[in-house]
Amino acid sequence: MGFVDDDIRGVRVPHWAPDDGGSANFGDEIGPMLVRALAPAGAEGEGRLLSVGSVIHFGGRGDVVWGAGINGKVRQTLQHPLDVRAVRGPLTRAVLQGHGVEVPEVFGDPALLLPRLFDVPVGTPRDVLVMPNLNELGRVVGDGVVSPLGDPIAIAAEIRAAGFVVASSLHALVIADAFGVPARPLVPAAEHAFKYLDYYAGTGRADVRFAGSVEEALDLGPIDPVDVDLDAIEAAFPGDLWAKRRENDETSRTYDALRRESARGLGALALAVGRDAADPAAQALLRAQLLVAEQPAALAAALERASDGSGISDVSSAAVAFLREVPAHGAMDQRLARALGRRLAGAASAPARSSAAGDGDNDSAARDEIIARVVATGKVSLARAIVDGREELVAGLAHLGEPQPAPEAQAQPASGPRRQSGEPLPAPEPQPKKRRRWLR
Secondary structure, three states: OEEEEEEEOOEEEEEEEOOOOOOOEHHHHHHHHHHHHHOOOOOOOOOEEEOOOOOHHHOOOOOEEEOOOOOOOOOOOOOOOOEEEEEOOHHHHHHHHHOOOOOOOOEOOHHHHHHHHOOOOOOOOEOOEEEOOHHHOOOOOOOOEOOOEOOHHHHHHHHHHEOOEEEOOHHHHHHHHHOOOOEEEEOOOOOOOHHHHHHHHHOOOOOOOOEOOHHHHHHHOOOOOOOOOHHHHHHOOOHHHHOOOOOOOOHHHHHHHHHHHHHHHHHHHHHHHOOOOOHHHHHHHHHHHHHHHOOOHHHHHHHHHHHOOOOHHHHHHHHHHHHHHOOOOHHHHHHHHHHHHHHHOOOOOHHHHOOOOOOHHHHHHHHHHHHHHHHHOOOHHHHHHHHHOOOOHHHHHHHHOOOOOOHHHHHOOOOOOOOOOOOOOOOOOOOOOOOOOOOO
16 A cells, blocks of 8 residues: 545645555545545645545645544654644544644544535445454455445445444444444454544544454444534535635644643543543553654753743753754754744844853853754754854854854853953963863
8 A cells, every 4th residue: 555645636635545556445535535526616726635544644844634633553743834624533633732733623534424425325235244444354254244445435335235334444434424324343453543532532432332343243232323513524624725825824833732732632531431441442542642742852842932931041941952852853943943933033132132241051041042043043953063062153143143252251251250340351361272162
């Protein structure tokens, strides 16, 4: 399977597709189908739209998200900004908020719209239809087993005709909900439970119980019917991608507040799942917390300081700590640069305030602020070189167009009593031949 972009009148819609041109997983084909059906007629657009599936980690800067979800199996290295209109469920929302992405409270897999947008016939009647996930096709066998590989409308027709659906294919469960067919999820053997709990929590069923086998699913019977606002999902469709639209702003401006909202959301989900949560649900909640916590702590601290009203000194020292602790990474470096650019805009320059430096703590704070200002210009490599000692601080001053330190300021002792105004300078002490570096 490979990840490919369908071009829908200028807008790229990525989805999984077989490398050999064989039958595709029906759930992966639904996203482009829905987008074609909802895109404004006769219009040409631009941009990239992530719709159905656990595909958000494939997003790039400025991509739009409509109903997609987080993949609980992979570490999330998210690009910013993401323009999120709706997501699959509250687990995805909490993870994105934990990474500083603004997410509206619009939940549900867009595949729920299939009956609204397509004429789906009624397939072969079955008392029980069993559909395994794409990655565990040999898990169940028998007359009632239907493969998830093939034409989405034909497979949806089979699901529509069933009396009861038992599946580890998430989209078999979603389509069953779309047509009001009773269903029960199987504990996935090859997938993480994250995406299942995400979907069920977003449709009013956070306390879902998974069956360990088809026999147990029959004993347990169907779960509660879906509770979802289909009008809200459809209204969130980004039709403006096919028209002139405003570029979404960087969301790190609210990073600190979003992190707090993420923690509250995960706490509320834990309560909804309940104290006696089954293992799959507990694993999904734990994975959501892990996906948030896996961000570099120094990046999180720097973005929080840049957005929570902290003073310039605290913001600058957090930025320097990031440069010291986190290896060069284009996306993270530029995200911090944009956050610092907003936070430091209009503030008085560090060199102007510290030109008479003589206190060690003040010198360190001034040095950190100069470095942070270099980061804010986007020159993160230079700032990191100064922190690492590969460049002099004066290189940062030159980049900023700031005046170089006066010789008197360089000669000022780092500690001891300060010279009063008008007092003559003391006789200089012998110095080693090696030239002192300013503020090092």
